[in-house]
Amino acid sequence: xxxxxxxxxxxxxxxxxxxxxxxxxxxxxxxxxxxxxxxxxxxxxxxxxxxxxxxxxxxxxxxxxxxxxxxxxxxxxxxxxxxxxxxxxxxxxxxxxxxxxxxxxxxxxxxxxxxxxxxxxxxxxxxxxxxxxxxxxxxxxxxxxxxxxxxxxxxxxxxxxxxxxxxxxxxxxxxxxxxxxxxxxxxxxxxxxxxxxxxxxxxxx
Amino acid sequence: xxxxxxxxxxxxxxxxxxxxxxxxxxxxxxxxxxxxxxxxxxxxxxxxxxxxxxxxxxxxxxxxxxxxxxxxxxxxxxxxxxxxxxxxxxxxxxxxxxxxxxxxxxxxxxxxxxxxxxxxxxxxxxxxxxxxxxxxxxxxxxxxxxxxxxxxxxxxxxxxxxxxxxxxxxxxxxxxxxxxxxxxxxxxxxxxxxxxxxxxxxxxxxxxxxxxxxxxxxxxxxxxxxxxxxxxxxxxxxxxxxxxxxxxxxxxxxxxxxxxxxxxxxxxx
Numbered sequence: 001x002x003x004x005x006x007x008x009x010x011x012x013x014x015x016x017x018x019x020x021x022x023x024x025x026x027x028x029x030x031x032x033x034x035x036x037x038x039x040x041x042x043x044x045x046x047x048x049x050x051x052x053x054x055x056x057x058x059x060x061x062x063x064x065x066x067x068x069x070x071x072x073x074x075x076x077x078x079x080x081x082x083x084x085x086x087x088x089x090x091x092x093x094x095x096x097x098x099x100x101x102x103x104x105x106x107x108x109x110x111x112x113x114x115x116x117x118x119x120x121x122x123x124x125x126x127x128x129x130x131x132x133x134x135x136x137x138x139x140x141x142x143x144x145x146x147x148x149x150x151x152x153x154x155x156x157x158x159x160x161x162x163x164x165x166x167x168x169x170x171x172x173x174x175x176x177x178x179x180x181x182x183x184x185x186x187x188x189x190x191x192x193x194x195x196x197x198x199x200x201x202x203x204x205x
Numbered sequence: 206x207x208x209x210x211x212x213x214x215x216x217x218x219x220x221x222x223x224x225x226x227x228x229x230x231x232x233x234x235x236x237x238x239x240x241x242x243x244x245x246x247x248x249x250x251x252x253x254x255x256x257x258x259x260x261x262x263x264x265x266x267x268x269x270x271x272x273x274x275x276x277x278x279x280x281x282x283x284x285x286x287x288x289x290x291x292x293x294x295x296x297x298x299x300x301x302x303x304x305x306x307x308x309x310x311x312x313x314x315x316x317x318x319x320x321x322x323x324x325x326x327x328x329x330x331x332x333x334x335x336x337x338x339x340x341x342x343x344x345x346x347x348x349x350x351x352x353x354x355x356x357x358x359x360x361x362x363x364x365x366x367x368x369x370x371x372x373x374x375x376x377x378x379x380x381x382x383x384x385x386x387x388x389x390x391x392x393x394x395x396x397x398x399x400x401x402x403x404x405x406x407x408x409x410x411x412x413x414x415x416x417x418x419x420x421x422x423x424x425x426x427x428x429x430x431x432x433x434x435x436x437x438x439x440x441x442x443x444x445x446x447x448x449x450x451x452x453x454x455x456x457x458x459x460x461x462x463x464x465x466x467x468x469x470x471x472x473x474x
Binding site for chain 1 (some may be wrong): 227228229232233237241243244294296301339341369412413414428431433436438440441443444446447448460
């Protein structure tokens with residue numbers, strides 16, 4: 001009511017973008033770390049009678065959620081004008097951190113033996129796929145900083161970061177593949193990711 | 206529950222087994238009728254109606270008919286059997302079952318000549334079973350045993366755990382327990398027992414024949430196509446529990462190996 005007329009007249013999206021511009025992105029990192037620690041704490045304190053499996057899934061699903069969130073940024077801006085671009089790096093890096101945590105729980109707490117870890121990677125297709133997704137994300141995490149963007153140049157950096165598309169598909173397939181019977185959640189992630197990628201396809205005039 | 210000495214379980218082997226708590230046994234279940242998450246059965250199974258309960262006994266039997274569980278158990282002594290339970294997914298528990306030998310129940314209904322297999326079927330109650338409504342699998346859930354497996358003294362029909370009636374998520378009111386086979390063979394909440402001449406279809410081997418065979422004997426040397434079966438994690442060990450080696454026939458090799466003499470266990474997985 002007391003706001004100057006010029007601001008009130010701005011469309012909702014522009015006002016939201018104005019607010020978002022003033023929000024710092026850095027708090028996402030401590031929030032993500034706190035969430036990771038909270039999940040670990042719950043696993044330690046009896047959330048499930050099988051806490052290793054629970055934690056492995058919790059970290060993996062969080063990684064997929066962050067992947068979906070990161071992939072949603074561009075279509076969201078294109079179709080609604082809402083820009084979350086400033087938060088995308090944090091979403092991507094946190095996604096990688098949860099993938100790493102997922103992988104660590106699997107290797108150290110679940111499989112527990114290096115030779116067995118290697119055997120699983122080579123012999124089990126869903127593990128091979130998950131590991132491939134991780135390796136695709138690794139260079140993206142390592143170059144998610146201003147220095148790397150300058151060093152690589154914007155065009156090359158963007159080309160490199162398209163690796164997130166195959167990584168996301170492989171991550172979702174990894175989840176679908178390990179289900180027994182007809183499970184819905186993994187298919188929802190796969191559909192979301194394929195949908196978000198489809199929105200990026202060049203449209204023919 | 207009768208003393209262990211009366212059972213076919215070697216007392217020495219059983220004494221080494223530390224049973225899981227009732228809390229663990231009731232809160233980590235595969236019962237796909239209630240959903241595929243391990244905690245879904247505990248959440249939803251309360252809605253399953255278990256009384257009255259009828260088991261249809263048919264096929265190659267002398268006395269076919271619809272029986273209440275009490276009729277099938279009448280006169281039989283319910284024993285305690287402390288068995289390992291090994292899930293095909295790579296986890297395990299130790300469960301103090303209360304039950305009767307399936308052989309004694311089959312003797313009551315009379316197995317006719319020509320019967321070579323026993324087929325079992327789980328109840329289907331769509332209103333109580335979200336997994337059935339979502340068609341997680343092709344229900345009703347079906348399982349089967351070769352007749353000599355069914356008549357083996359380790360094979361029981363269980364009605365309780367720790368001296369208490371089975372919780373619904375554990376397969377109330379009556380379920381099969383075949384301790385040397387992967388858990389999915391031990392069919393829950395049985396409403397039908399048929400004696401057949403031909404090998405009956407089973408749900409998992411029909412759903413994914415390259416992954417689940419009819420026999421499904423616990424075997425650390427034959428991997429599941431998607432994961433190793435060499436080791437398992439005992440439920441209840443917490444976040445830092447180690448894996449333990451999986452035993453041939455789940456530790457019941459001395460008792461059951463003879464059933465499979467001369468059979469290729471890789472072929473017949």
